[in-house]
Amino acid sequence: xxxxxxxxxxxxxxxSMGQPNYQKGYIVNNxxxxxxxxxxxxxxxxxxPSISFRQELNSxxxxxxxxxxxxxxxxxxxxxxxxxVRISNGSTKTEGLKVGIDTSSRxxxxxxxxxxxxxxxxxYSYTDEIKERFYIKGNASTAPYELIRMRYIEANNSSxxxxxxxxxxxxxxxxxxxxxGTEFFEADFDDLAYSETExxxxxxxxxxxxxxxxxxxxxxxxxAGVGGTGVKYTGQNPLANAEAIATASYxxxxxxxxxxxxxxxxxxxxYRAELxxxxxxxxxxxxxxxxxxxxxxxxxxxxxxxxxVYNTTMLKVYAxxxxxxxxxxxxxxxxxxxxxxxxxxxxxxxxIIDLKPTAFSYNLNFGFAxxxxxxxxxxxxxxxISDYAGFNVLMGIMHAGIKYRxx
Numbered sequence: 001x002x003x004x005x006x007x008x009x010x011x012x013x014x015x016s017m018g019q020p021n022y023q024k025g026y027i028v029n030n031x032x033x034x035x036x037x038x039x040x041x042x043x044x045x046x047x048x049p050s051i052s053f054r055q056e057l058n059s060x061x062x063x064x065x066x067x068x069x070x071x072x073x074x075x076x077x078x079x080x081x082x083x084x085v086r087i088s089n090g091s092t093k094t095e096g097l098k099v100g101i102d103t104s105s106r107x108x109x110x111x112x113x114x115x116x117x118x119x120x121x122x123x124y125s126y127t128d129e130i131k132e133r134f135y136i137k138g139n140a141s142t143a144p145y146e147l148i149r150m151r152y153i154e155a156n157n158s159s160x161x162x163x164x165x166x167x168x169x170x171x172x173x174x175x176x177x178x179x180x181g182t183e184f185f186e187a188d189f190d191d192l193a194y195s196e197t198e199x200x201x202x203x204x205x206x207x208x209x210x211x212x213x214x215x216x217x218x219x220x221x222x223x224a225g226v227g228g229t230g231v232k233y234t235g236q237n238p239l240a241n242a243e244a245i246a247t248a249s250y251x252x253x254x255x256x257x258x259x260x261x262x263x264x265x266x267x268x269x270x271y272r273a274e275l276x277x278x279x280x281x282x283x284x285x286x287x288x289x290x291x292x293x294x295x296x297x298x299x300x301x302x303x304x305x306x307x308x309v310y311n312t313t314m315l316k317v318y319a320x321x322x323x324x325x326x327x328x329x330x331x332x333x334x335x336x337x338x339x340x341x342x343x344x345x346x347x348x349x350x351x352i353i354d355l356k357p358t359a360f361s362y363n364l365n366f367g368f369a370x371x372x373x374x375x376x377x378x379x380x381x382x383x384x385i386s387d388y389a390g391f392n393v394l395m396g397i398m399h400a401g402i403k404y405r406x407x
Contacts, residue, residue, distance in 0.1 A: 020052070021268070022312045023077065027053050028070040038312070041074045047111055047126050057312060066109035080111040081124070083143050085135060092131045092151045097161060099153045112144065116200050118207025120178040123199050134167070134199045136174060147171065149194045168192055171202050178206050218260045223376070225401015227253030229280040229296065232382055235391030238337075244287035249280035253399055259306075268311050270318070272304040278397055282332075289338040292353060292393070298328040300380075300397070304365055320365040324380060328395075330355050355385050355393060363397075374403040 025039035040052040040061075050065045051072055064072065066082035073079035087110070090102030112124035112135055124135040124144055137144035147167035154160040168189040192198055230248040233239040257274035278300060284293030304322030311317075336350040361383035367376035382394035 020312075022054060022057060023074050025053075025072060025074040027051075027064055027072045029064075030068060030070060032070065039072060039074060041077070043078070047080075047113065047128060049110075051111075057314065066111050071111070079114045081114060082109060082111050083135075084109050085112070085126075085144060086146060087126070087128075088133065088146055088148060088150075089130065090150055090152070092149060094161065096130070097151055097153050099155055099158070101150055101152050101164060115196060116203045116207070116209075118203065118209050120207045121174060121203055123203040125196060125199075134194070134196075136170070136203070138174070138177070145170075147194075147199070165194070167194060171206075175202070175206055218258055219405055219407050220258050221256070221374070221403045221405045223255045223374070223401050223403035225253050225255075225376075225399055226250055227276075227278040227280075228398040229278060229283050229298070230382070230396050230398075231283050231285050231292065231294075232394050232396075233285060233292075233391055234394065235388075237391035238290045239285050239287050239292055240391060241287050244285055244290075246285045247283070248398075249283040251279040251281060253278050253401060255401070255403070259405070268308040270306040270308070270320075272302075272306055272320070272322070274302050274304060274322075276300040276302070276399070278399070283395075284334075289340075291337070292335045294333045294335075294355070295331045296328050296395075298326050298397075300324055300326045302363060304363075306365060315368065315370055317368045318366070322363045322365060322378075324361040324363050324383075326359050326361065328355070328357055328359070328385065330357075353386065353393065356387060359383050359385050359395075369405065372405045372407055374405055376401055376403055 020040050021042055022038040023041045025037070025041065027035040027037070027039070029035060035053070035055065037053055037055040037059075038057055042048070050063050051069075052061045053064055053072070054061050069082060071079065071081040084107060086105050086107050088102075089104040089106060091097060110126055112126050115123045115125055115134075120139060122137050122139065122144070124137070126133045126135065134147045135144035136147055147170050148164075149167050150164040152162055152164075154162050171192070172189060192202070228248045228250045230246050232246050233244065238244075253276060255274055255276040257272060260271045260273075261269065276299070278296075278298040280294075280296045280298075282293055283296065284291060286292075302322045302324045304320050306318045306320035308316045308318045333353075333355075335353045336348055339347045339349055361380050363378050363380040365376065365378050367374055369375075376399075378397070378399040380397040382396035384392050385395045386393035
């Protein structure tokens with residue numbers, strides 16, 4: 001059962017790849033008019049050949065291509081501009097390398113993602129099924145050009161991969177062009193990686209700017225609700241009988257935590273760390289003359305992986321899986337059996353049952369969020385809170401509540 005649930009949750013991102021993900025954004029059309037609305041944004045896929053745009057979430061979708069739009073943007077997440085650029089064909093992946101340098105290329109209108117814009121240059125990225133590429137454009141130029149990185153197999157040694165990092169010289173040229181009186185040397189670029197982070201750093205130097213800091217990818221939340229706790233026995237114990245009656249306790253519960261997105265909060269995958277407080281009064285299980293009841297206060301720390309199966313600016317619906325570590329304080333413990341005594345009040349034979357203060361578990365999570373308000377439910381299957389050879393005492397937790405997210 002656990003494997004099936006885990007497999008289903010891990011498959012959610014794949015199952016929902018084709019689902020719309022409309023986020024607030026805008027289109028700049030060829031008349032330079034800015035149209036505000038919603039864009040179907042898929043941040044984990046390659047640069048798209050066209051985008052779907054709605055002025056309202058319930059209005060008909062319109063398709064825009066690099067030929068019919070100057071660019072588009074997702075509020076607080078990313079922006080793109082369209083250009084007719086030359087695109088290198090040579091692969092940089094080992095399995096796609098050829099013998100000798102592949103200098104072939106093609107020209108096409110594409111959307112380029114803006115990484116940093118400044119007074120001197122703008123740096124872009126473009127990714128397709130072949131590789132990720134970076135482009136640079138001087139602000140006095142009409143179009144960007146590709147920063148070239150090549151990999152190929154040496155003609156006389158099929159086991160040797162050779163690199164040609166022309167992008168280092170290209171960036172050095174741009175630096176010298178815009179930073180008169182400042183010396184830059186090729187040795188300064190020996191360790192310059194062909195990565196988004198490094199490209200942004202170099203562009204910031206050329207623009208004499210600080211490195212752009214991305215919008216924070218985390219948020220805090222607080223919440224309250226109702227927590228239900230129940231107890232049951234398994235193994236060789238009268239209270240493990242199938243006819244034993246478990247009575248759950250329902251009391252207020254509280255939680256705080258932090259969410260971190262995989263990349264930005266516009267994305268579907270969320271890493272959550274949550275600390276909850278659960279309480280129970282007269283949580284018990286009975287069978288005939290046998291009873292075990294107690295009050296408890298439980299601190300429950302849980303890292304979780306949540307996935308938005310439906311994801312728009314207004315509404316997000318998610319499911320997720322988490323692990324749990326709990327610390328519980330028990331009080332008012334009553335454990336034993338009632339013994340009938342003729343002509344006298346019944347006696348109670350106490351049976352000492354030691355309950356562990358710490359335990360580990362897993363939990364299932366479901367919920368939906370409308371802007372900053374989140375309605376959530378969590379189910380923690382029964383987990384061991386005792387350590388006996390012949391039987392076990394288990395406690396389960398249910399929670400339903402509302403959270404406020406500080407986006």
